[in-house]
Amino acid sequence: MIRTSQKRKISSYGIYFVILFVILVIFGYYIISSKNSYEPKAPITDTQFALNTVVSVTIYDSTDTSILNGAFELCNKYEKIFSRTLESSELYKLNHSSQLTSEVSADLASLVKTGLEYSKSSKGAFDISIAPVSQLWDFTAEDPVVPVQTKIKAALSHVGYQNFTINGTTLSRESKEEQLDLGAIAKGYIADRIKEYLLNQGVKSAVISLGGNILCVGNKNGEPFNIGIQAPFKEHNKTLASIKVSDKSIVTSGIYERCFTKDGILYHHILNPKTGYPYENDLSSVTIISDKSVNGDALSTTCFVLGLEKGMSYIDSIDDTYAIFVNSEGKIYYSEGLEQEFSMKKNS
Ligand code: ADP
Ligand code: MG
Numbered sequence: 627m628i629r630t631s632q633k634r635k636i637s638s639y640g641i642y643f644v645i646l647f648v649i650l651v652i653f654g655y656y657i658i659s660s661k662n663s664y665e666p667k668a669p670i671t672d673t674q675f676a677l678n679t680v681v682s683v684t685i686y687d688s689t690d691t692s693i694l695n696g697a698f699e700l701c702n703k704y705e706k707i708f709s710r711t712l713e714s715s716e717l718y719k720l721n722h723s724s725q726l727t728s729e730v731s732a733d734l735a736s737l738v739k740t741g742l743e744y745s746k747s748s749k750g751a752f753d754i755s756i757a758p759v760s761q762l763w764d765f766t767a768e769d770p771v772v773p774v775q776t777k778i779k780a781a782l783s784h785v786g787y788q789n790f791t792i793n794g795t796t797l798s799r800e801s802k803e804e805q806l807d808l809g810a811i812a813k814g815y816i817a818d819r820i821k822e823y824l825l826n827q828g829v830k831s832a833v834i835s836l837g838g839n840i841l842c843v844g845n846k847n848g849e850p851f852n853i854g855i856q857a858p859f860k861e862h863n864k865t866l867a868s869i870k871v872s873d874k875s876i877v878t879s880g881i882y883e884r885c886f887t888k889d890g891i892l893y894h895h896i897l898n899p900k901t902g903y904p905y906e907n908d909l910s911s912v913t914i915i916s917d918k919s920v921n922g923d924a925l926s927t928t929c930f931v932l933g934l935e936k937g938m939s940y941i942d943s944i945d946d947t948y949a950i951f952v953n954s955e956g957k958i959y960y961s962e963g964l965e966q967e968f969s970m971k972k973n974s
Pocket of ligand 1: 751752753754756760807808809810811813837838878879880883884895896897898899923926927931
């Protein structure tokens, strides 16, 4: 015969057994599911021609292709704001309007503000009001021509970032001939917006590539991304070095893609706002590693126009921003601390 106290002891053993069983089941489920989440998924990727360049987005931790579509919709949205050549864009309409003061979208106001800041800090060597001159050149035309000097001279008289002011979303200029060209910074800004969008969609591992602008979201299966630096004047995807980065922007400005040769002279798309002709400074490319791509894009063009010496000391004065300069002979120069901060591999 079992006494009541013994009965109570047995049933409390039973409860302990059930609790232990439940804990084991939960623990087992946790181990199995965490193991699965570390298993790398096949990435999803899409490549399209947009923003006058090849755009590709690769996502490593989601299989939802609608997120990719959303990223490309953003490219289209921003092209309709920032394009200098698309007649329906906000910037085109602004450039060709007779008004001197206009209300602009928040995105346009923000990018113009950034562009004017870089124009000022480079003392006009980088100048987003270069449009009257840049529209005379077409570097990718089938039969490109060097614009006549009289036209360049006339256009130069309308260049000068000091003629523009932005106050909130109110943009003013001094005469209607003054126009803006955001080509040197728009891709960086757009890459930042795409990254923001991907993060909001729960993506933690991706690479956004807008031509020479690469922006990494997080890392790849716990390891940094290995990003190649294009070798100037070599076939596409031939790299001169590679660098391991997580969550960084890598932007290159070079003279080897949008350019043409006439009578033995190379004409490229980074223009000197003092002369109206391409800069001549013995550089082939400048790559900037930074957190925000808009800064990398602005700085890669700015450092190019400043040249090796001034550009390098400018970069050394900015925290958490690094540069790789390549001269016309292919010699590579790294900014202070770059080789200590990142793992680099130089191709022979
Ligand atoms: P990419 O467009 O190939 O990425 P960049 O970011 O260096 O190259 O920008 C070059 C573009 O910037 C030119 O195509 C033109 O639209 C514009 N630009 C040219 N010269 C200047 C300059 N001195 N300052 C500001 N923008 C410039
Ligand atoms: Mg740029």
